[in-house]
Amino acid sequence: DARVTQTPRHKVTEMGQEVTMRCQPILGHNTVFWYRQTMMQGLELLAYFRNRAPLDDSGMPKDRFSAEMPDATLATLKIQPSEPRDSAVYFCASGNPAGANVLTFGAGSRLTVL
């Protein structure tokens, strides 16, 4: 059963620390998205990639967030330094390559910054 895998599932850290979240998209999917959700609110698009190339990261605070796809099986979202307002659930989703871009979501990484 194909799935998007995110790690860690939960992370508690101190303000100022670096946080790295990882996502393994479904094999063969060519688009990868990072979304942030706070308190069961809407899903805010942070960044997305197509064929590993970043297309848009305008949703991210540039001074502290970075997103990369070092290879087709790994996408990373890094926060440095982390702040309490970054506490949220971060979701990764990948889209199938058949033109429809139907999204499959990972289970999310719940981040708490103290």
Add this chain to the structure above:
Amino acid sequence: GIQVEQSPPDLILQEGANSTLRCNFSDSVNNLQWFHQNPWGQLINLFYIPSGTKQNGRLSATTVATERYSLLYISSSQTTDSGVYFCAVEGAWSSSASKIIFGSGTRLSIRP
């Protein structure tokens, strides 16, 4: 950029009732999807429906692209239908290619 509005924001129903959730979007779209987020936070894709009508069991969806709206119908609601329903769209213009943005959701609560 394209705007996505969902209504109503909250809906409370008794088990067995029917419901209609609406998604309005401000521009032409290539792609429209409906998702259900369950109370444990999992996001499940319900429909890919840029136009036309689809049905899956008690759920069905209709998108009228020319009038820029989509409807999600839930019939004979069950408590397991509770959660938040999101509409997500990808704009039709090259400047928004592959960019999928979400509405703010409709929170549905089904009472036993």
